[in-house]
Amino acid sequence: MKRSKVTLAMLALVAPLALAACGGEAQAESATCPNGKIQFGIEPYEDPAKLEPAYQVLGQALEKKLDCPVEVTVLEDYSAEVLAMQNGKLDLGQFGPLGYVFASERAGAEPLVSFGLADGELSSYTGGIWVAKDSSIDSIEDLKGKDLALGSIGSTSGDVLPRYALAEAGLQENELNINYSGGHPEALLALKNGTVDAAQINSQSLGTAQSEGTFNPEDFKQIWKSEPIPNDPITVRGDAPEEFKTAVKEALLSLDTEDVEKIGAFLDVTPPGPLVEVTKETYQPLFDLAQTMKLSEKDV
Known part of the structure; x- marks a missing residue:
């Protein structure tokens, strides 16, 4: 994906900036809302002032689907996002393809969906x-x-x-x-x-x-x-309840194009379509690249 570094206080790891309306008091815990709210972290691949309105739309749409408050945070950098998920501060996270490699290895991040084209195919960039x-x-x-x-x-x-x-x-x-x-x-x-x-x-x-x-x-x-790079995955924390993983995936896949097209505009998604399912295998070329370049988590 920036993917640019953004100067935000590391306090964001503890008290994330709420971008989606939370509708008052936290909801009671349920399969779709196991902690009373959902923390969704975004990698800083563009100016947060541009990203925030687009992700607010997605967050509000997801909140309605799951009947659970969604808080979206643009993290300071890739490593901060990985650390936040590793420490249980994030339930969901959108990573750049290579950032996902290390989020998978260090935080157990599991890819759910990415950004699709109007024909239903996975989008990519170069x-x-x-x-x-x-x-x-x-x-x-x-x-x-x-x-x-x-x-x-x-x-x-x-x-x-x-x-x-x-x-x-x-x-x-x-x-x-x-x-x-x-x-x-x-x-x-x-x-x-x-x-x-x-x-x-x-x-x-x-x-x-x-x-x-x-x-x-x-x-x-x-x-x-x-060569074309598969677009950013939206991932779920690996140790989240299975019922929650399933519910979030189904909710994301059921979002309308207009819920995600503002984000797609930053990600070279033309013409935009709904989110599409991805798996770890989708990003295997990035795992191979990390191995070829002898990269470790300290390189992210």
Whole structure:
């Protein structure tokens, strides 16, 4: 997915910012509301001020389906979200594909659904590296000695896949200047402002910037593009009651397109459709990538 780093107090792990209306007192515990409310964590892949309204729509729709208050929190970063789920502070969490790998291993996160297209197929996105249109850089190999802006550490398309592309091209990371800008929008801005020679820009950030009129692809060129990446999974805590897991999955799959399309607009989901079921096997290529790159949870 940012996937950009957002500066929020770690207090959010203890007292999450409520984005969905909770309807007064917490509900009595039930199969669909085992703790009196549902804590739903979101990875910080975009400016929270943009994410919050979209996830409020999803949270309110899920709340109605399950008859249980839903609190949605944009966490500080990937590791904070994994830690929150590991410590039982989150019942549900949306992770980037690679973030899910470590959430699965460390917090037992189980994927339920992801964002579907209008034809019912799972949506995907691509990572990319872009340069100015008049740049002499035409390939990954040409990045030697140049400045490359990446997003944030641990991001699938904003960190690991571009570094994998460098390795595949035979470039050592110390043969160029890698700068972590703090997120996808920040990397794009660095290239646009001419402060770096190249920047990672995934298809999600590209679509958002184009729709906002803040980036014209005709002024730039793409020198590398990744294979399609399955979109972010919404996961459930592994030690949650089985009845709850089933109820949440059925509720998410029954949401209308309009309940999730605002989120899909950030995730390169065009044309948008309802959520679709995913499993751990859906993300096996990301487990393989983590093994190939010898990544551990400290890299996220």
